[in-house]
Amino acid sequence: MAMFTVWKFDDPEGAGKAARIVKDAASEGLITLVDHAVVEWPEGESQPKTHGVNDDAARSGGWGALWGLLIGALFFIPVVGAVAGAAIGGLSRALSSTGIKKDDLERIRAEIVPGTSGLFLISEQGDPDRFRERLHGLKATLISSNMSDAETRELKEMFGS
Numbered sequence: 001m002a003m004f005t006v007w008k009f010d011d012p013e014g015a016g017k018a019a020r021i022v023k024d025a026a027s028e029g030l031i032t033l034v035d036h037a038v039v040e041w042p043e044g045e046s047q048p049k050t051h052g053v054n055d056d057a058a059r060s061g062g063w064g065a066l067w068g069l070l071i072g073a074l075f076f077i078p079v080v081g082a083v084a085g086a087a088i089g090g091l092s093r094a095l096s097s098t099g100i101k102k103d104d105l106e107r108i109r110a111e112i113v114p115g116t117s118g119l120f121l122i123s124e125q126g127d128p129d130r131f132r133e134r135l136h137g138l139k140a141t142l143i144s145s146n147m148s149d150a151e152t153r154e155l156k157e158m159f160g161s
Contacts, residue, residue, distance in 0.1 A: 002034055006104075006144040007119040008111045012040045014140070015117035016051075021134055022121065030131040032124035037071060039118040048075050048112070071120070074109045104144040111143045118143075 009015050015038045026033035041048035050071055112118040119140070125131075 002122050002124055004144070004146045005121045005123070005142060006108055007121070007140040008143050009117045009119070009140055010115075012042045012115065012117050014138075015119040016040060018119050018135075018138055018140060021138070022119075022123075025126075025131050025134045026123075029126055030134065031126040034122040034124065036122065037120040039071060039075065039112055039120070041075075041112060041114050041116055043115040045114060048117075050075075070105075074105065075112070107143050111141070 007018065009018065019036055019038050022031065022033060025031050038051050039048045
């Protein structure tokens with residue numbers, strides 16, 4: 001089963017560094033990286049920058065639509081007040097089959113702000129022990145996951161959060 005996770009880093013470069021580690025681990029078969037996106041939001045910028053989306057179109061399949069919908073709605077459509085609530089509600093209905101809930105979307109939008117970055121991953125588990133070694137010491141906060149509580153706890157331990 002594909003896992004969807006979103007990790008927050010307390011600096012704009014953190015998610016990019018973590019993405020490189022995850023991609024290296026994937027090339028060694030420690031994890032199956034289906035697709036990913038990086039959102040970097042430098043301090044003082046009005047909008048974040050995104051990259052890593054659909055690096056390998058053959059592998060990523062239809063995930064590009066998810067990234068466009070999710071990241072676009074969360075960070076690039078200016079919404080405030082009641083309009084923001086309606087937009088998040090509509091997005092959560094569109095993403096309900098992925099296991100991403102309205103609370104997750106609200107938390108992502110609230111957590112990834114100027115001066116931070118986010119790593120959005122679609123992955124499948126490979127060798128969890130060796131993968132855990134690669135992630136040791138990364139300071140990241142898991143802000144969204146479609147996994148069970150037990151799976152989420154294990155993944156948080158991998159990232160040392």
